[in-house]
Amino acid sequence: MSDIRVAFLLFPQVTQLDLAGPAQLLSRLKGARIDLVAATRDPVATDSGFAILPTATFDDVTAADILCIPGGFGTGAAMADPATRDWVRRVGEGAQWVTSVCTGALILGAAGLLDGYRATTHWASHEYLELFGAIPVADRVVFDRNRVTGGGVTAGIDFALALIAAIQGEDHARFVQLSVEYDPAPPFDAGTPARAGTEAIARYRDLAARMNPDRDARMRGLAAELRG
Amino acid sequence: MSDIRVAFLLFPQVTQLDLAGPAQLLSRLKGARIDLVAATRDPVATDSGFAILPTATFDDVTAADILCIPGGFGTGAAMADPATRDWVRRVGEGAQWVTSVCTGALILGAAGLLDGYRATTHWASHEYLELFGAIPVADRVVFDRNRVTGGGVTAGIDFALALIAAIQGEDHARFVQLSVEYDPAPPFDAGTPARAGTEAIARYRDLAARMNPDRDARMRGLAAELRG
Numbered sequence: 001m002s003d004i005r006v007a008f009l010l011f012p013q014v015t016q017l018d019l020a021g022p023a024q025l026l027s028r029l030k031g032a033r034i035d036l037v038a039a040t041r042d043p044v045a046t047d048s049g050f051a052i053l054p055t056a057t058f059d060d061v062t063a064a065d066i067l068c069i070p071g072g073f074g075t076g077a078a079m080a081d082p083a084t085r086d087w088v089r090r091v092g093e094g095a096q097w098v099t100s101v102c103t104g105a106l107i108l109g110a111a112g113l114l115d116g117y118r119a120t121t122h123w124a125s126h127e128y129l130e131l132f133g134a135i136p137v138a139d140r141v142v143f144d145r146n147r148v149t150g151g152g153v154t155a156g157i158d159f160a161l162a163l164i165a166a167i168q169g170e171d172h173a174r175f176v177q178l179s180v181e182y183d184p185a186p187p188f189d190a191g192t193p194a195r196a197g198t199e200a201i202a203r204y205r206d207l208a209a210r211m212n213p214d215r216d217a218r219m220r221g222l223a224a225e226l227r228g
Numbered sequence: 229m230s231d232i233r234v235a236f237l238l239f240p241q242v243t244q245l246d247l248a249g250p251a252q253l254l255s256r257l258k259g260a261r262i263d264l265v266a267a268t269r270d271p272v273a274t275d276s277g278f279a280i281l282p283t284a285t286f287d288d289v290t291a292a293d294i295l296c297i298p299g300g301f302g303t304g305a306a307m308a309d310p311a312t313r314d315w316v317r318r319v320g321e322g323a324q325w326v327t328s329v330c331t332g333a334l335i336l337g338a339a340g341l342l343d344g345y346r347a348t349t350h351w352a353s354h355e356y357l358e359l360f361g362a363i364p365v366a367d368r369v370v371f372d373r374n375r376v377t378g379g380g381v382t383a384g385i386d387f388a389l390a391l392i393a394a395i396q397g398e399d400h401a402r403f404v405q406l407s408v409e410y411d412p413a414p415p416f417d418a419g420t421p422a423r424a425g426t427e428a429i430a431r432y433r434d435l436a437a438r439m440n441p442d443r444d445a446r447m448r449g450l451a452a453e454l455r456g
Contacts, residue, residue: 017408020248020276024381027276034277043281048248048255049262053271053279102409123409140413152409153252157382162415174418175428179435180245181330181351181380183419184412185368187390190402191411200403207407 004031004167007064007091009107010038010054011084013074013211016046017153018101022068025160028176029168037061039083047072058087066163067095070156071103071122073211076218079110089113097163099148101156106219108149109134110226118144122152123193124208131223154191157182232259232395235292235319237335238266238282239312241302241439244274245381246329250296253388256404257396265289267311275300286315294391295323298384299331299350301439304446307338317341325391327376329384334447336377337362338454346372350380351421352436359451382419385410 006026008019019036027034035055038044043051069088078084088111092098100108105121108114109132119134120126120142129136140151141159143166150159161182165173190196208215234254236247247264255262263284266272271279297316306312316339320326328336333349336342337360347362348354348370357364363372368379369387371394378387389410393401418424436443 015252017248017252020245020252023276023278024243024245024248032277036278048251049260050251050264050283051281053281055278140409140411141415152407154385154408154410154412158413158415165415170416171427174416174424175431177414177416177418178421178424178428179380179432180382181368181419182382182414183368183423184382184414185386186405186410186412187369187386187393188398188402188405190405191409193406195411196402196406199399200406203403204407 003033004029004066005033005035005064006066006068007035007037007061009069009078009084009088009104010036010044010052011074011078012045013047013072013077014044014070015072015102015153016048016052018070018072018104018156019068021154021156022101022160024180025157025164025176026066026068028179029164030172035061035064037087047074058083061091063094064091065095066097066099067091069100069104069107071101071106073208075103075106076212076215076222079107080222085111097146097148097167099159099163101150101159102152105129105134105149106132108147110222114147117147118142119147119149120151121149124152124204128219131219131227133227231261232257232294233261233263233292234294234296235263235265235289237297237306237312237316237332238264238272238280239302239306240273241275241300241305242272242298243300243330243381244276244280246298246300246332246384247296249382249384250329250388252408253385253392253404254294254296256407257392258400263289263292265315275302286311289319291322292319293323294325294327295320297328297332297335299329299334301436303331303334304440304443304450307335308450313339325374325376325395327378327387327391329378329387330380333357333362333377334360336375338450342375345375346370347375347377348379349377352380352432356447359447361455
């Protein structure tokens with residue numbers, strides 16, 4: 001079997017679980033080769049207090065079978081960086097599957113790869129999808145032709161299983177699911193705004209505002225700049 | 229609020245999602261400071277094709293509020309390494325919470341920290357818990373006094389939410405759950421041996437045997453050596 005080249009974008013303040021979940025599961029595709037790609041090979045700080053080493057640079061990786069863009073509080077800065085957008089666009093245009101988890105969808109959108117595609121993202125960022133050309137869908141995993149987008153953070157695990165099934169069949173996906181013992185049993189029912197309650201929602205919005213001051217204005221400004 | 233020091237063990241061929249899930253969620257404990265601790269500061273190869281940088285060495289971190297040991301195909305080598313066992317034992321003896329995900333429980337056991345404690349681990353390794361002093365329980369998350377163990381890989385997310393609730397209350401855990409949009413929707417029902425089917429089980433056992441030849445003999449040999 002020939003290799004399946006899976007390329008993740010890595011950028012400062014990435015939500016590391018956005019990529020760790022899919023990378024773990026997709027690494028069990030038959031023939032998978034995982035790359036974490038950044039502008040340079042310097043360690044990249046994540047949002048969890050530790051750094052991950054890129055395996056390759058933008059110059060090293062010019063093509064991939066699966067492009068996967070994670071999100072996180074560094075998403076806005078990644079969207080605003082021309083070199084990042086260029087790499088995402090260049091690899092995305094030739095990839096068999098163009099995918100994202102969490103607010104990575106907004107990076108795909110900023111690179112022009114979601115124009116007219118149905119897509120999802122983290123619940124607190126759905127309002128920005130349309131600004132960058134996507135058709136927002138409030139599902140956990142959304143397939144539209146070769147675009148596959150997952151919701152916030154942990155949706156990356158459901159996303160990866162669905163993608164594995166699409167590429168190598170349901171039997172293989174079931175093997176991967178068993179290997180990571182994915183039989184979820186959340187102790188609470190608070191995974192969506194509809195069920196978490198107003199206090200949890202308010203606290204999350206406070207955290208997001210602290211991590212990304214003026215986010216709304218910056219998103220709208222970037223959309224105006226990129227899309228006229 | 230004073231810091232909550234969370235120390236993860238990092239070792240070669242760790243299943244990176246075993247630590248990435250808990251690290252993401254526990255980093256949202258109020259006051260959390262996450263360390264990934266290894267023998268040296270050299271990058272540590274994970275099982276997913278990329279490396280993670282330790283934040284500290286065994287010498288740097290001599291105490292923690294939460295000790296968390298992940299697992300993976302490198303578990304046996306970590307268990308057999310005296311410096312690793314000594315660090316785990318030293319930090320674990322003083323920690324408020326002594327925890328593991330996946331086969332990390334066997335490393336806790338090899339360090340002598342599960343004697344007479346109820347514990348769980350990855351489904352394919354339950355048979356080894358007793359060899360290292362633990363009382364095996366086939367649950368996804370097991371609390372016994374200050375020992376908290378999670379099942380395989382993705383159980384680390386459920387484990388982390390339960391631990392957050394125990395430390396900072398259910399409201400805080402619900403906020404963290406919402407922040408990572410943890411409303412799981414697996415596309416298949418194959419997360420346990422009872423439901424995955426015999427083919428998936430056989431394929432996982434083949435993978436584990438390829439990654440760890442003679443594992444059974446080595447586990448039994450190590451248990452005999454350590455526990456007489």
